[in-house]
Amino acid sequence: MRLAGIGAAEYAPARDPPASASLPPTHRPPRRPQARGVFHFPRRPHPDMPHAPLDLVTLKDRPDLLPIVRSWLGNRRSSPACPEHCFVLLAGGVPAGTASLAESSLETRPDLTPWLANLFVPPAFRGRGYSARLVAAVEAAARAARVPTLWLVTRSAESLYARLGWRVVGLAEFHGDPATLMRRDLGPVQNPKPYRAESAAT
Numbered sequence: 001m002r003l004a005g006i007g008a009a010e011y012a013p014a015r016d017p018p019a020s021a022s023l024p025p026t027h028r029p030p031r032r033p034q035a036r037g038v039f040h041f042p043r044r045p046h047p048d049m050p051h052a053p054l055d056l057v058t059l060k061d062r063p064d065l066l067p068i069v070r071s072w073l074g075n076r077r078s079s080p081a082c083p084e085h086c087f088v089l090l091a092g093g094v095p096a097g098t099a100s101l102a103e104s105s106l107e108t109r110p111d112l113t114p115w116l117a118n119l120f121v122p123p124a125f126r127g128r129g130y131s132a133r134l135v136a137a138v139e140a141a142a143r144a145a146r147v148p149t150l151w152l153v154t155r156s157a158e159s160l161y162a163r164l165g166w167r168v169v170g171l172a173e174f175h176g177d178p179a180t181l182m183r184r185d186l187g188p189v190q191n192p193k194p195y196r197a198e199s200a201a202t
């Protein structure tokens with residue numbers, strides 16, 4: 001019998017299952033790696049897990065995290081940070097804070113560079129010491145870039161930074177608000193060189 005409108009090819013009987021389906025699992029082809037740039041939900045997603053494993057990644061490793069970093073920072077972003085030096089802390093795979101090593105921050109002090117900038121921990125993750133880990137990551141990146149001194153400007157968190165070894169060097173105005181200028185001496189650095197962000201994140 002011929003079915004109207006259906007050619008031979010479409011009317012072909014169901015094919016046999018592929019050979020791999022009958023093989024034991026160890027002989028199945030390897031799974032394809034997940035595509036980059038896609039946000040994958042974490043295996044253990046609960047943000048309140050007290051002992052969630054922590055990971056530090058950069059926007060260079062995980063460009064898919066740029067939208068959430070942008071949403072955290074709103075318009076308080078300093079100069080665009082190099083993706084390699086924009087850090088994101090993951091707690092159990094969930095984005096839980098960010099900080100950057102930025103070439104510039106305070107418009108009135110273009111002579112000072114580089115800066116610890118854009119430190120932010122979302123409210124659900126605060127009070128767990130995550131800010132200290134992010135600050136340490138930026139300091140380590142600065143050391144690796146042979147930077148002897150880091151700078152920051154803060155409107156409210158100087159006591160937090162002071163506990164992490166930063167020193168107040170003066171007052172400043174930041175986006176129209178009174179703020180404090182602070183510095184961190186990173187110790188002796190061989191062949192110090194000026195910091196230059198290689199590329200912009202935005």
Ligand SMILES: CC(C)(COP(=O)(O)OP(=O)(O)OC[C@H]1O[C@@H](n2cnc3c(N)ncnc32)[C@H](O)[C@@H]1OP(=O)(O)O)[C@@H](O)C(=O)NCCC(=O)NCCS
Binds near residue numbers: 126154156160
């Ligand atoms: C400031 C901020 C990054 C702290 O993040 P956090 O992960 O909660 O910090 P920690 O858990 O490491 O807290 C360390 C300590 O600093 C204290 N602290 C938190 N925010 C502080 C602030 N703004 N000023 C002074 N101390 C602060 C905490 O109470 C805590 O003290 P404790 O150890 O005695 O309990 C976070 O509150 C935040 O993102 N705030 C909004 C953005 C902001 O203000 N960024 C800094 C701008 S320069």
